[in-house]
Amino acid sequence: MKLNQFLSPFRVIILAYAVLILIGTVLLYLPVSHKPGVTLTLMEALFTATSAITVTGLTVVNTADSFSLFGIAVLAVIIQLGGIGIMSLGTFIWLVTGRKINLSQRMLIMVDQNQLKFSGLVHLIKNMLAIAIVIEGIGAVILGTYYLNYFDPWHEAFLQGAFASLTAFTNSGFDITGQSLIPFAHDYFVQVVTMLLIVAGAIGFPVLVELKEYLSGKHSQYRFSLFTKVAVTTYLVLLVFGAVSIWLLERGHYYAGMAWHQQLFFSLFNSVTARSAGLATMDIAQYSAATLLLISGLMIIGASPSSVGGGIRTTTLAVMFLTIRAFAQGKQHVHVFGRELHDEDIRKAFIVLSVFIGGLFLAIVLIAAIEQGSDIDLVAIIFEVSSAFGTCGLSMGITADLSPFSQLILMVLMFIGRIGLVVLLFSMKKTETKQRYHYPKERIIIG
Template sequence: MKKGLEQFMTPFRMIIVAYVISMFLFSFLLWMPFSHQAGVNLSYFEAFFTSVSAVSVTGLTLINVSDTLSYTGVFFLALAMQVGGIGIMSLGTFVWMLFKRKINLSQRLLIMVDQNQYQFSGMVKLMRGILLLALAIEAVGALILGTYYLQHFDTIGEAYYQGSFAALSAFTNAGFDVTGQSLIPFANDYYVQFIILLLIFAGAIGFPVLMEVREYFMTKGNRFKFSLFTKVTVTTYFLIFILGAVGIWVLEKDMFYDGMAWHQQFFYSIFNSATARSAGLSTMEVSSFTLPTLLFISSLMIIGASPSSVGGGIRTTTLAVMFLSIRSFALGKSEVKVFGREIHPEDKQKAFMVLSFFLFGLFSAVTLISAFEQGNADVELIDIIFETSSAFGTSGLSTGITQSLSSASLVLLMVLMFIGRVGILVLLFSVKRKETKSHYRYPTERMIIG
């Protein structure tokens, strides 16, 4: 019986179970009376939705955090965001090291799956480095923002409380806030926006990239070579960021931006381009944008952040590999080459699988929610597309319809947020059967495609 359970619980399934358990655990903690402000009633469904959104670092919510949760509740919410952002195995590794527990082979394998890594060796060192680096970035961000917030809040405690939560939310790309208005109060404060942007970049660029950058500065660049992953990831991430900012500006320069100063247009464009990828924080009401811009931002949320980061979506490398494959085909080449290296055929297959599953899931979800919300005058198709893209890409931006959706639609959004956090490949590999060697092969025949 035990052996059969061990065979059934593959590392991919164990990771999924771990995230499910954490979501139920935090939902129970948030539901408890000590997590609410006096006189506030929070249903278990609202607590569970908040927990799923926090652990999946999305940011969609049915409640106003500042009006609903007590300081204890905000602490649990922040802890859920930390678990979801850094990864449950990263924090698990920290606990194991804290109690001087030896990390065995199976636990190292779980770490590898959780962080989407190929190298089995050095996993514990990687996790320790990721955790320490993440906490250091969050601490510096909290210190900078908290100190700056002293001029905006009445007490030192409130200033650093707001600054710490904002830094955590930005780095983990969770999208939650304790201001009650996201970053709208700082719409014209470019210093705060700049710090938030740096934290968003740090969380979304990918932990392997951060580790390589740290190693580069520690070795002072002596004979250090960045990996192909880092080169492709950084290039793709910032290229999409620039194209996103330009696209938003072009679509809105004669609409929402009409009459604004150039610096307002600039910061609205770059901030929305960055936050759409997975952060979910906003300096304006997103619903103020026109239909083409909402569709464009939906595409940015679908792309998402980088692999092994706090963000979701199809990820930057998936888009890069698909684009490079199309380019190679157009040039009459069978190999996909970039930066003096050749992309592994298995990675091309994975990119196709991720993109296909994501688009199929997104289309199915939009169709189902449209069916669930028939007759709901507060919800339009563009709102559904935007909300679904936000949930699946774990972005958290919303046109404001979340609280207007039916329970069936909200359950579906929770499923999308969960899949977006654990990763499509982890989900697919969790249902994949063990490979068996075939003792015979059928004759090959060509198929007409396209």
Template sequence: MKIGVAIVKKKRNINPSKTLVLGFAILILVGATLLSLPAATENGEGLPFLKALFTATSATCVTGLVVVDTGSTFSLFGELVILSLIQIGGLGFMTFASFVFMLLGKRISLKERLVLKEAINLNDFTGIGILVRRILLFTGVIEFSGALLLAIRFSYDMPIGKAIYYGVFHSISNFNNAGFDLLGGFHSLTSYVDDPVIVLTICALITLGGIGFIVMNDLYEYRKTRKLSLHTKIMLITSISLTLFGTIAIYLLELGNTKTFGPLSPLGQVLGALFQSVTSRTAGANTLPIGDLTHATLLIMMFLMFIGGGSGSTAGGIKVTTFVVLLATVWSQIKGREDIVIFKKRLVKEIVFKAFTVAMCGFAIVAFVTFILSITDTGHHFIMYLFEATSAFGTVGLTMGLTTELSPIGQLLIILTMFAGRLGPLTIGIAITRRRQKETFHRPKGNIMIG
């Protein structure tokens, strides 16, 4: 009995959100320190610390926004530091640490399980050790397959050793939804816009990384259970729907744009629209020049960036499930229903409250960052500030060209936005506030007019 009480007390004293925030912050600072070393850059001078901090934050938060060109600025050491930050940041540092503990034969403690539960967004501790192993298995298999396909394709354009390295780098970068590339010149993958192998392989990597490890595990278990969870059903159906919507919308909106679709074949136009739809969900690579896209296309992309990918994935944004809960709530109100039902399952009020909180915090962050950027970095079109803020919050990494021109204040603001977008505004809010206390009484009901 005393042991049980002790465990409960210990559990209450643990703040997983605070551990996650501090862990990511420490990882970013270590990465920034390494990137500022002379050995990290080709010129042997190292990066100024602010630029190193920006790059480390972008890599750890798997965003992809860069203030210097990755391929031409960093040495092999610097590129490997960035790649390590992407991998650890994408998996989550606690998932990575737990794997190291397992290799050393150590058990995962209660505190570590609590933090893992928060990081992966689980509802309970059931099978968390098995899930960690599977996450690493899924990651290894997918990244290896992507690296192999990309290396084979790159081998036609460069020496085999360089092709293998490029294949590995771009596979890890895109599976973790980071979008960093080594092709140089801030052009990302625009030279491969009509290449089916590159486009489809990277689209697959981005999609698999963005649906989340919980969905992957659920699909893996399907052969035994023949059932899919509500979360998985929502993720699969909505992700496919958003990808199709984005592809069709971008294709139609860019069809008459000579700067983007003009030089492309019909197949290249379809592949370009597909890639931009997929990458807007939080990856950061691009095959079409972002600055030349129509404003209507940019709005569609910002909509997709704000939604992001799946909970417990390498993606950012408010998450697909949050978006669906918001839609279901609105629909229930329109239909005059008391319960919010998705796939014949009734959602509890706590989920609805959490979804609205995440969405409103996301809107507030994007609006605030856009407002501040328009003050500190004057001289640009308003849509560039809005696009940059949405991209940073969604940890996407797409830019209309503003990133490299940001002032020091603008860089710090985007750093904080990427950090908030990766961890989630709710996680950061809980980390910096006191532990929730259950109310012992309820105040009298009030009534106000809405609408």
């Protein structure tokens, strides 16, 4: 097999992210990336680079205490590359240098951004980058200015604000406060700004592009795509469902004795951050087992497709729900918002969920077996695995205590979660050959 035949666009994307992780590992392993007196092992550098590229946020070292300004700059760059997408930033470089985007490059962009067609790709990338820069810039200015109340001197405040804006919008979960957002547990302004940045990054770039075009007023009768309608509806329903469910489960437990506004913001923020962001305003381990399992489910669902987040994605869940509803109603086709869903999309949704759940279960069993004899309980393992596979980054504080083999499993999960199961499955797919015959059909009993 020739090299160009072996390196399909799906395999090129996987290779590109793998190479970027290796480069990030080397840079973070260099002494110049560490604070005086701090030494990172190669495993710690590899785990940190993997978590940053996959915009997850799980860490085995304290970012604020371990990395120098150079190391933080390296983290910021690879987080941005992982969040926006390697091929998206590559497209920007091609455009700036005046190069034309050929067919093979468009195919890479399409795979990297989980798009279905070639048309409009360059337009999408231009808008994506512009929107990302504007949102992150506005967030950096707002938070940097506000952080003057917390940090001194002024350049430390704006460094904290810029990094906080980047990590919130890319849903990467990293922080340089040393305590995530726990210092701002009672500062609702910081929380609101952070939640808006998280939602903007997780809702999906096609949604933001369509919203931008709608607000521009260029189209008198603008029609949002079916993807935008389904993605936004599902995202908002899950956000409200998560917040209400967390409050109901914790009102007599962790929230007992708290003021109503504290309960509201803890519930709302944890519902938002569980979708892929991984930032925390509290010690998440203080929640009950029921709430932790609920949040694990939210992390598994994750964000929207073509966003900075991971998980099975909102549209996958929506398609499954709509398909089950149609089956229960005795309908042969699945309809939503006046449109009929494609059979291939329905099949893809169930394949993604099946493979995801299978991988999740296998990882839980393996880590539980490896960590036998330790003080780490099953709920913590389920939570950690869900966070890694959903590229969320929330943790009950066990990441650094896991054995190297368990950490390696988490790295594999983070990597798969970032590139996406569709890309992974298509990378293993053989060249299609047209079948010239069919076997006799026979029914089997289901359920």
